[in-house]
Amino acid sequence: MAEKKKKLLQGNEACAEGALYAGCRFYAGYPITPSTEVAEMLSVRLPKVGGKFIQMEDEIASIAAAIGGSIAGLKSLTATSGPGFSLKQEGIGFACMAEIPCVIVNVMRGGPSTGFPTGPSQSDVMQAKWGTHGDHPAVTLTPSTVQEILSETVRAFNLAERYRTPVAVLYDEIVGHMREPVVIPDPGELEVVDREGPTCSPEEYLPYDDRYDVPPFAPFKGEYRFHITGLNHKTDGFPTNDPAIIDWGNRKIVDKIEKNRESICENEAVYLDDASIGVFSYGSIGRSARYAVNEVRERGVKAGLLRPLTIWPFPDGAVSEMAENVKAIIVPEMNLGQMIHEVKRVVHGRCEVVGINRVDGEPIHPQQIIDIIERYS
Amino acid sequence: MVEPAKALADIRIDENLCKGCSICADFCPTNVLEMRGSVVAVKDLEACTKCQLCDLRCPDFAIQVY
Amino acid sequence: MSTPATAAKKKVPFDYSGYLRAGKLPHIWCPGCGHGIVLKSLLRAIDVSGFTKDQLCMVSGIGCSSRTPGYVDFKTLHTLHGRAFSYATGVKLANPELKVIVASGDGDALAIGGNHFIHTCRRNIDMTILVYTNYIYGMTGGQYSPTTPQGAMATTSRYGNIEPVFDTCELAKASGATFVARGTSYHCQELEKILLAAIKHKGTSVVEIIDQCPTYYGRQNKLRSATEMMEIFEKNGTVSVKQADRLPPEKVEGKLLRGILYQVERPEYCEEYDKLIEKVRGQ
Numbered sequence: 001m002a003e004k005k006k007k008l009l010q011g012n013e014a015c016a017e018g019a020l021y022a023g024c025r026f027y028a029g030y031p032i033t034p035s036t037e038v039a040e041m042l043s044v045r046l047p048k049v050g051g052k053f054i055q056m057e058d059e060i061a062s063i064a065a066a067i068g069g070s071i072a073g074l075k076s077l078t079a080t081s082g083p084g085f086s087l088k089q090e091g092i093g094f095a096c097m098a099e100i101p102c103v104i105v106n107v108m109r110g111g112p113s114t115g116f117p118t119g120p121s122q123s124d125v126m127q128a129k130w131g132t133h134g135d136h137p138a139v140t141l142t143p144s145t146v147q148e149i150l151s152e153t154v155r156a157f158n159l160a161e162r163y164r165t166p167v168a169v170l171y172d173e174i175v176g177h178m179r180e181p182v183v184i185p186d187p188g189e190l191e192v193v194d195r196e197g198p199t200c201s202p203e204e205y206l207p208y209d210d211r212y213d214v215p216p217f218a219p220f221k222g223e224y225r226f227h228i229t230g231l232n233h234k235t236d237g238f239p240t241n242d243p244a245i246i247d248w249g250n251r252k253i254v255d256k257i258e259k260n261r262e263s264i265c266e267n268e269a270v271y272l273d274d275a276s277i278g279v280f281s282y283g284s285i286g287r288s289a290r291y292a293v294n295e296v297r298e299r300g301v302k303a304g305l306l307r308p309l310t311i312w313p314f315p316d317g318a319v320s321e322m323a324e325n326v327k328a329i330i331v332p333e334m335n336l337g338q339m340i341h342e343v344k345r346v347v348h349g350r351c352e353v354v355g356i357n358r359v360d361g362e363p364i365h366p367q368q369i370i371d372i373i374e375r376y377s
Numbered sequence: 378m379v380e381p382a383k384a385l386a387d388i389r390i391d392e393n394l395c396k397g398c399s400i401c402a403d404f405c406p407t408n409v410l411e412m413r414g415s416v417v418a419v420k421d422l423e424a425c426t427k428c429q430l431c432d433l434r435c436p437d438f439a440i441q442v443y
Numbered sequence: 444m445s446t447p448a449t450a451a452k453k454k455v456p457f458d459y460s461g462y463l464r465a466g467k468l469p470h471i472w473c474p475g476c477g478h479g480i481v482l483k484s485l486l487r488a489i490d491v492s493g494f495t496k497d498q499l500c501m502v503s504g505i506g507c508s509s510r511t512p513g514y515v516d517f518k519t520l521h522t523l524h525g526r527a528f529s530y531a532t533g534v535k536l537a538n539p540e541l542k543v544i545v546a547s548g549d550g551d552a553l554a555i556g557g558n559h560f561i562h563t564c565r566r567n568i569d570m571t572i573l574v575y576t577n578y579i580y581g582m583t584g585g586q587y588s589p590t591t592p593q594g595a596m597a598t599t600s601r602y603g604n605i606e607p608v609f610d611t612c613e614l615a616k617a618s619g620a621t622f623v624a625r626g627t628s629y630h631c632q633e634l635e636k637i638l639l640a641a642i643k644h645k646g647t648s649v650v651e652i653i654d655q656c657p658t659y660y661g662r663q664n665k666l667r668s669a670t671e672m673m674e675i676f677e678k679n680g681t682v683s684v685k686q687a688d689r690l691p692p693e694k695v696e697g698k699l700l701r702g703i704l705y706q707v708e709r710p711e712y713c714e715e716y717d718k719l720i721e722k723v724r725g726q
Contacts, residue, residue: 047716064530068529071520072536072538400480400670403670429456433631435480436475436479436628441456
């Protein structure tokens with residue numbers, strides 16, 4: 001079989017390709033560096049497949065319109081960067097509460113505030129988990145290559161549709177603007193999940209039917225008439241003040257993700273089987289970490305890499321397993337230490353956990369990681 | 378010639394829905410209604426012209442005239 | 444098909460139950476609040492409009508008026524404070540077959556949602572926007588809003604409000620809305636006609652509804668009842684556009700105009716987008 005033709009794509013273009021592959025037919029967004037190319041490409045491509053693109057008046061309107069588009073039955077995307085991700089948080093909470101599938105791409109740049117728009121960071125990873133108020137589910141994917149941006153965007157749509165929840169894809173300015181050869185998958189090659197619709201009659205339909213972990217979702221078309229609200233609600237979607245129902249509603253949106261963490265969490269493990277030093281690294285810095293691990297292996301240092309593709313839910317199991325076998329876990333991050341707290345929580349004192357942190361808008365170089373690995377080997 | 382007797386209005390008040398705002402009684406052109414405690418009541422049924430304004434201005438779906 | 448206000452002409456009461464969700468009354472609004480009057484005018488207008496319940500989608504943000512969708516048997520979406528227009532834009536663009544109606548208060552539409560309001564008008568997306576103007580934030584207990592008159596009392600303007608007001612209709616018109624009208628809760632039959640015209644209009648139609656909040660605006664401003672507030676709408680506060688044409692200017696000065704204030708035809712957003720799709724695909 002002939003090798004598949006590769007296309008040279010920028011990370012943000014690969015995101016748009018992934019969205020189209022997943023069946024995204026609605027995009028609402030607002031220009032922001034370094035994510036704008038996602039919008040630019042979808043403004044060209046969506047109408048060609050009969051989809052809808054709209055540039056909204058601001059970031060808040062963009063998440064709102066994307067959720068609205070999803071409610072009306074189209075797979076929806078919005079893309080942004082840190083400041084926009086902050087503005088979208090209330091809308092993300094609405095999607096969690098009302099159980100509306102949608103995908104939010106955050107091409108991370110330096111922060112806080114306007115920060116360093118053209119430089120990378122990984123400083124929104126905790127915001128992806130705790131950014132909106134209240135207890136809520138969080139599903140967040142962290143691709144590290146342009147090819148992975150494509151496939152993880154497809155997976156983000158699949159998870160959003162399967163679990164009726166917003167899913168965030170976090171990558172940074174480095175991979176967002178990097179160009180790499182990418183294989184565009186053939187139709188059918190990657191799994192594409194469509195939301196489950198109701199099989200009952202409109203009269204019997206309950207948008208939050210408690211017989212399901214993830215109730216079937218009837219879009220706003222056809223004969224299904226029902227109510228959606230951001231208030232705590234009953235199985236029929238109408239607001240409630242009943243403490244027992246409020247408790248049920250708040251728990252179930254979190255539980256549906258927790259129960260399925262095994263199928264949501266994906267990791268790449270490199271040389272972990274016999275590793276005595278572990279590296280926990282995600283996103284573009286996962287590339288530096290892989291380089292570092294390969295490099296020291298050539299010198300006989302037993303280092304291994306755990307690279308989560310899903311950071312939320314946090315890969316407790318994989319980190320715990322690594323903690324059993326290594327002396328130390330190194331956590332390089334382009335922030336002042338965010339995911340390291342989760343690693344420490346799971347490790348719970350079983351080994352040392354060491355951060356490498358960089359917030360100068362420059363990537364963490366493999367040599368920085370190699371230096372720390374060697375200190376612990 | 379004697380005019381046929383005009384059928385009296387059938388004013389239906391839902392006391393469970395009436396919140397006693399008195400808008401219907403205050404704006405009734407022929408003073409058919411009055412407030413009794415916290416709900417509206419019919420004072421002068423014969424005066425009712427079935428103009429429906431009480432229903433149209435009732436915010437609470439509490440009064441209809443047949 | 445009947446004409447508006449047939450209920451009164453035929454002297455039979457209008458049956459609202461076909462449009463209301465069963466078991467939801469009494470509604471949450473205070474005694475004397477005009478929102479119920481507006482809702483009834485809207486349902487009568489919808490009845491005449493020919494739109495079916497399956498075709499109708501009602502969207503709202505947060506506030507007292509934003510609770511309206513919960514009572515109507517349509518596809519209904521109760522969203523975030525100020526953001527209803529943007530959610531509605533997403534719904535409408537994704538499924539243009541729906542007739543979308545947005546219910547919003549003056550604070551929801553003009554303060555926190557002001558940016559979304561003007562841009563929705565600018566796009567001229569087919570959507571009917573109701574702005575219930577009752578001069579106050581009711582749900583939070585009576586704070587001043589962008590329409591609270593200067594000098595008026597609110598829990599956050601205890602010395603009298605010093606802020607100038609927005610003219611909702613002028614704002615809508617300047618922003619690009621292609622149908623702009625104003626009604627009041629007192630003139631409920633006129634409101635029904637206005638709402639019918641708004642629903643039938645292709646493009647963004649904005650209807651400001653002057654409405655009373657006896658609980659929070661009335662009490663703080665020495666207006667003792669809903670009736671007293673509605674009498675102001677009737678007598679001194681407003682004048683219909685038709686009457687205004689015949690009256691000397693001094694009789695119109697300082698009064699709010701009622702009726703359809705502005706209506707033009709301009710390309711509608713979803714239709715323009717469909718044309719764009721056709722053009723792109725034909726290339």
